[in-house]
Amino acid sequence: MKTLFLLCGDVGCRGYESRQVYDKFLELKADWFDIKFTGCQGLCANGPILQVKPGDIFYQKVKSSDVFEILEKTQKNELVERLLYTDSETKKRYIRTDQVPFYKKQTKIILRTNGLINPKSIDDYIAMGGYAGLKKALTLQPENIVDEILKSGLRGRGGGGFPAGRKWEDVFNAFETPKYIICNGDEGDPGAFMDRSLMEGTPHVVLEGMTIAAFAVGSNEGFIYVRDEYPIAVRNLQKGIHDARKKGLLGENIFGSGFQFDIKIKRGAGAFVCGESSALMRSIEGKIGEPHEKHIHASEQGLWGKPTLLNNVETYANVPYIILNGAKNYKKMGTVDSPGTKVFSLVGKVRNAGLIEVEMGTTLREIIFEIGGGIVKNRPFKAVQTGGPSGGCIPSEYLDLPVDFDSLKAVGSIMGSGGMIVMDDCDCMVEVARYFTKFLMEESCGKCAPCREGLVQVYRILEGITQGRGSLEDLRKLKELGEYIASSSLCGLGRSAPNPLLSTLRYFEDEYIDHIKNKYCVAGVCKVLTKFEINIVKCTKCGLCFKACPVDAIKILDDGCYKIIEENCIRCGECRSACTFNAIRW
Amino acid sequence: MLDRNNDNSSEEVIQALQDIQSLQGYISRENLKEISRNLGIAYSYTYAIATFYKTFSLKERGKYLIKVCDGTACHLKSSENIVDEINSYLGIRNGETTSDQMFTLEQVNCLGACAMAPVVSINEKIYGNLTRKKIRNIIDMLRGKK
Numbered sequence: 001m002k003t004l005f006l007l008c009g010d011v012g013c014r015g016y017e018s019r020q021v022y023d024k025f026l027e028l029k030a031d032w033f034d035i036k037f038t039g040c041q042g043l044c045a046n047g048p049i050l051q052v053k054p055g056d057i058f059y060q061k062v063k064s065s066d067v068f069e070i071l072e073k074t075q076k077n078e079l080v081e082r083l084l085y086t087d088s089e090t091k092k093r094y095i096r097t098d099q100v101p102f103y104k105k106q107t108k109i110i111l112r113t114n115g116l117i118n119p120k121s122i123d124d125y126i127a128m129g130g131y132a133g134l135k136k137a138l139t140l141q142p143e144n145i146v147d148e149i150l151k152s153g154l155r156g157r158g159g160g161g162f163p164a165g166r167k168w169e170d171v172f173n174a175f176e177t178p179k180y181i182i183c184n185g186d187e188g189d190p191g192a193f194m195d196r197s198l199m200e201g202t203p204h205v206v207l208e209g210m211t212i213a214a215f216a217v218g219s220n221e222g223f224i225y226v227r228d229e230y231p232i233a234v235r236n237l238q239k240g241i242h243d244a245r246k247k248g249l250l251g252e253n254i255f256g257s258g259f260q261f262d263i264k265i266k267r268g269a270g271a272f273v274c275g276e277s278s279a280l281m282r283s284i285e286g287k288i289g290e291p292h293e294k295h296i297h298a299s300e301q302g303l304w305g306k307p308t309l310l311n312n313v314e315t316y317a318n319v320p321y322i323i324l325n326g327a328k329n330y331k332k333m334g335t336v337d338s339p340g341t342k343v344f345s346l347v348g349k350v351r352n353a354g355l356i357e358v359e360m361g362t363t364l365r366e367i368i369f370e371i372g373g374g375i376v377k378n379r380p381f382k383a384v385q386t387g388g389p390s391g392g393c394i395p396s397e398y399l400d401l402p403v404d405f406d407s408l409k410a411v412g413s414i415m416g417s418g419g420m421i422v423m424d425d426c427d428c429m430v431e432v433a434r435y436f437t438k439f440l441m442e443e444s445c446g447k448c449a450p451c452r453e454g455l456v457q458v459y460r461i462l463e464g465i466t467q468g469r470g471s472l473e474d475l476r477k478l479k480e481l482g483e484y485i486a487s488s489s490l491c492g493l494g495r496s497a498p499n500p501l502l503s504t505l506r507y508f509e510d511e512y513i514d515h516i517k518n519k520y521c522v523a524g525v526c527k528v529l530t531k532f533e534i535n536i537v538k539c540t541k542c543g544l545c546f547k548a549c550p551v552d553a554i555k556i557l558d559d560g561c562y563k564i565i566e567e568n569c570i571r572c573g574e575c576r577s578a579c580t581f582n583a584i585r586w
Numbered sequence: 587m588l589d590r591n592n593d594n595s596s597e598e599v600i601q602a603l604q605d606i607q608s609l610q611g612y613i614s615r616e617n618l619k620e621i622s623r624n625l626g627i628a629y630s631y632t633y634a635i636a637t638f639y640k641t642f643s644l645k646e647r648g649k650y651l652i653k654v655c656d657g658t659a660c661h662l663k664s665s666e667n668i669v670d671e672i673n674s675y676l677g678i679r680n681g682e683t684t685s686d687q688m689f690t691l692e693q694v695n696c697l698g699a700c701a702m703a704p705v706v707s708i709n710e711k712i713y714g715n716l717t718r719k720k721i722r723n724i725i726d727m728l729r730g731k732k
């Protein structure tokens with residue numbers, strides 16, 4: 001058997017020059033091995049990631065200069081020790097992928113083949129059991145498929161967690177034709193990349209899921225709406241569609257069953273609100289992407305006024321697994337009300353930043369501290385933000401919360417599409433609220449006044465507080481405005497827009513008060529309210545801060561100590577980020 | 587009710603704008619008129635679409651398009667510093683182009699490489715874990731290449 005090298009070719013690892021590593025492998029090409037450039041393998045923080053099969057050996061931070069040695073040692077059945085994953089505390093080294101703590105607690109259904117196949121090869125996907133779900137589905141009655149999805153309890157992964165089976169049933173029952181299938185790949189959450197990784201890494205699982213859905217509800221035409229910033233996803237999906245057509249898995253007479261279905265790609269054009277289902281359909285029609293009131297559901301009158309099934313990328317990716325393994329087995333994973341798994345992009349101040357998939361009901365602590373390896377530089381955990389701009393910040397008292405749709409909602413956040421951003425004591429909660437409010441203010445389509453005007457008001461007040469101009473009266477106004485916007489906006493953007501504000505007010509009101517009363521930003525973020533200095537007890541005189549300061553505001557004193565000259569300091573915090581000993585205080 | 591067949595000229599408009607933009611980097615007034623004429627739709631409609639969707643630039647861009655990510659992960663890792671540095675080093679703000687037509691600065695939401703925040707992309711190439719000094723060096727390097 002040939003040795004197989006699987007090298008991550010996803011954006012994260014490419015940023016660490018994995019392309020050069022790949023080219024080096026090609027340059028040293030030999031008969032005894034194969035090299036594949038795969039989709040995301042997960043542990044982006046330590047990229048480029050390389051796995052070797054057989055043996056499932058896991059290498060990280062691989063450089064092109066390592067390739068020669070890797071090849072040489074692999075042939076001799078030896079390891080390149082220094083490239084193995086090493087625990088930062090215990091210094092223990094791990095050899096196999098499934099032993100690495102980052103992977104150990106994960107359950108991969110959706111991402112099962114992501115990172116193990118060449119995304120552009122339909123044969124790779126089929127060799128790993130791909131399209132078996134579709135093959136099976138075509139032997140079933142459509143109503144039985146709908147029933148199976150209903151029974152599986154699958155909930156939409158695009159944010160709301162609406163039962164997928166109920167939508168499928170409605171479209172199945174709709175009279176009018178033609179019916180359309182839409183896959184929402186707009187991924188608007190700024191700071192999340194689950195759907196991108198999936199569309200790029202395993203495009204066929206999305207196509208397969210959509211085709212099963214089409215057969216079940218009786219549709220012959222589907223669209224994937226892909227975020228404009230994702231050109232590689234577009235390319236890989238396009239190649240996937242082309243190859244599936246050639247193999248008779250898409251187009252006319254799929255698997256010789258007489259069933260016909262085809263998929264077109266529509267590229268988004270950079271508007272967050274177009275992720276909302278009614279705005280998205282307008283955008284596909286070539287119109288301004290404004291949400292519409294939903295007196296009538298898309299399942300009856302959606303795209304071009306016809307019955308339409310709209311689900312998220314990850315929702316469709318669940319479908320082949322459910323059909324193949326049955327609803328009963330699917331429900332064994334996750335919690336009673338949120339079965340299955342969820343993909344998260346785990347980023348922010350967490351050590352093992354990357355793409356993960358866990359069973360629903362896994363606790364935040366397990367995700368952040370076991371899979372994520374804890375907080376960078378061992379700083380204290382402050383909060384985790386889930387749900388993107390429509391979500392909220394969850395404080396440390398809820399670290400043992402099992403993550404599912406309903407539990408997150410109960411603490412004032414939402415599951416959202418799977419962005420999970422970890423924050424430490426250097427992150428200011430007022431600033432986080434300001435940031436999301438600004439984002440939403442700019443993305444509001446402007447159709448209704450509470451959202452359009454209210455967010456501007458909220459933004460002005462929050463900006464004032466971060467610049468030391470706040471008053472205690474502001475807090476009351478913020479709560480009032482928040483509740484007003486949430487209750488009187490038309491679409492989900494406006495209705496959930498106050499979540500970042502209200503959740504930070506709920507859990508971190510002290511921080512707001514500190515800004516207002518003491519003119520002090522406890523996180524050292526708000527420039528006007530912060531002063532940096534060096535803690536000489538912790539300082540090891542390594543000089544990293546000195547090198548990092550962009551404006552030469554750090555001086556060396558005669559005794560070799562460093563000092564920040566306050567008048568020159570622009571409070572950018574680069575010294576604090578650079579210091580590995582936490583010796584900059586504020 | 588909307589009928590797709592009477593309406594498919596507008597379906598094409600976003601695609602047409604995207605094609606032009608990827609070809610020449612921006613969309614000129616002439617392009618807008620031409621698209622409207624070809625698809626048989628009003629100029630005002632094409633204009634409205636081109637201004638509603640943020641992807642479209644109606645201004646010519648420089649040789650290097652610097653997209654600074656201000657997604658959540660990058661924002662928390664001080665993407666503001668990177669924008670600030672470009673502001674002062676190149677004298678351009680969000681959406682502006684240097685007078686020598688070399689650099690355009692655009693702030694965007696998430697480039698999908700959040701694990702290496704803060705991130706910028708320059709003509710689609712990703713640079714991660716940036717600091718003020720690093721972005722200055724990258725700009726110098728690109729300048730040197732001309």
Ligand SMILES: Cc1cc2nc3c(=O)[nH]c(=O)nc-3n(C[C@H](O)[C@H](O)[C@H](O)COP(=O)(O)O)c2cc1C
Binds near residue numbers: 156157162187273492
């Ligand atoms: C402002 C706004 C933005 C949204 N953005 C997305 C998105 O980027 N991706 C997505 O799948 N759903 C998004 N949604 C949710 C969609 O409207 C829709 O509920 C979802 O795509 C349905 O699929 P699901 O049931 O499989 O989750 C957004 C909703 C709102 C209100």
Ligand code: SF4
Binds near residue numbers: 273446447489490492
């Ligand atoms: S709530 Fe905001 S985004 Fe939604 S329709 Fe109203 S103005 Fe537009």
Ligand code: FES
Binds near residue numbers: 190659660700701704
């Ligand atoms: S937040 Fe910057 S790349 Fe995602």
